[in-house]
Amino acid sequence: MLQGYFNSDDAFEGLLSRFNDEFSEENGICSRLERVFAYLEECAFDSRSRAWKKADLFTLLIELDQFLNVKGMNPQPSQIVEQLNHFYQTVDAAPVN
Numbered sequence: 001m002l003q004g005y006f007n008s009d010d011a012f013e014g015l016l017s018r019f020n021d022e023f024s025e026e027n028g029i030c031s032r033l034e035r036v037f038a039y040l041e042e043c044a045f046d047s048r049s050r051a052w053k054k055a056d057l058f059t060l061l062i063e064l065d066q067f068l069n070v071k072g073m074n075p076q077p078s079q080i081v082e083q084l085n086h087f088y089q090t091v092d093a094a095p096v097n
Contacts (some may be wrong), residue, residue: 001033039064040060040061042077043075043080049084049088049090050091064080
């Protein structure tokens with residue numbers, strides 16, 4: 001939520017170094033997370049949905065934060081569930097090389 005996606009220990013180390021002693025972003029991040037989790041609860045994904053797999057959940061949380069908190073969008077949960085279920089089905093049906 002602070003930096004977006006990264007796949008590097010350097011980025012992780014930078015965040016640890018920056019916020020090691022104090023985390024001034026605590027209140028803002030807590031508010032954003034609460035809003036994202038409340039929205040996610042409204043979505044009511046099936047318990048077997050890919051949305052609950054660790055990597056997919058991480059991506060979903062970050063993207064919902066972008067939609068809700070950064071861009072100020074507020075799509076209907078049913079639209080998000082429908083679009084993601086379609087996307088997950090497409091991914092699951094894709095041939096693995």
